Amino acid sequence: MATTVGVVVFPGTNCEMDAVVAVERLGGDGRMLWHADDYLGGVDAVIVPGGFAHGDYLRPGAIARFSPMMGAVARFAADGGPVVGICNGFQVLTEAGLLPGALQKNTGLRFLCQPTMLRVATSASVLTSRASVGTELSVPINHFEGNYTCDSETLAQLRDEDRIVLRYVDNPNGSVDDIAGVCSEGRNVVGLMPHPERACDELLGSADGAVLIGSLLDAA
């Protein structure tokens, strides 16, 4: 039976189909999960995709974390279930307290929509188990608030515990320590600003995201 990946849909989410198609092209089964429901329906992994959940009102992710589905996602994560937040999904996971830190406005006050080069910083996460440390991947970004920040104690902890998952080769947004993605203490929750689901086919300019989505399918 194919691995089933639940893709959370909030009002304002806009990357859910990209995520479902990427999962299905890699042999998984993608299933949408409506934010107002509070059960995952037996999925093996969860993607919180990009977009503007609840219009990004107040702050990106600030209202989304109160959606009933996020309670179910938090319980799934606490049980060790693999959860990946992409772009707005990363913002939602930080607001929900499933990942440390926060995403602030890009340095330079520009919305950035461009390919970026990422370097795999650890293969010990549900998103990077198929990748070797140091591997460079071309994956696009598409965000205004993607500048990762955290206090110095948190940063030291992330470094000491090998929880920085991906770094930008050429930092586009001002993120501290070039951080593009981090993982939870249990390594089963990962958040990243770049969009691997948009880089799973050469037709899109890069298929480098497939190693990341593929890792998630392995973890499920």
Add this chain to the structure above:
Amino acid sequence: MEFDVLVDVRLRGGIADPAGATIERALPALGYDGVSGVTVGKTVRFTIEATGIAEATARAEDLCASFLINPVIEDASVAVLPADPVG
């Protein structure tokens, strides 16, 4: 009783404020020299029911800390006033 609450949200020290920096950079071109320390935040206003100002303040501060701000990047001050003063 009802109380008016005004929450002033601002970015914490050390957090980049590109909006404030952009405004500050634009000011000399408009003829406003000698202006510094420009920061951009946001204001949230609401009315809250409580038995007294102490309870209103405590509830507003709790609401602020748990929802209105992200403590990683933001600070806030909370001002509470009776909504309908007698007289």
